[in-house]
Amino acid sequence: MHIGILTIIFSLPGCGSLKEKRQRMGGMHERFGRNPAVAVCESGERNRHDASEWSFVVVAASRREVESQCSQIEDKIQCTVEGRMIKVTREFL
Structure with a gap:
């Protein structure tokens, strides 16, 4: 069994409230959490309006x-999230 951790930090230019941030980032759990091989969480930058970190x-x-699934997640996020990915890290356990 192999485990990978994909962490993505987003910049959300012009985002003025946590409510707007939730709207821009909304649906991450529903989109990726349905797959039983993937766990999703907002792992950082929770109180900032203009940034978000997801693992x-x-x-x-x-x-x-694992690498294929991580690539699919990245590709899907680029098409669906109203923000810019500023840092992507992958760690394998």
């Missing part, structure tokens, strides 16, 4: 599968 824990039978 995704991916479990699979091989490292290749």
Whole structure:
């Protein structure tokens, strides 16, 4: 079993409130948490309006599968989130 942790830090230019931040980042749990091999959480920058940090824990039978799932998450986020990814890190356990 292989485990990967994908952490993404977002910049949310022009975001003026936590409510607007939730609207921009909304649905992360629903989009990615449905997959039983993925756990999702907002892991940092919770009180800032203009930034957000999210972590995704991916479990699979091989490292290749973990890497593939992480790439799919990144691709989907780029198309759906109203913000800019400023830092992406991957850690494998």
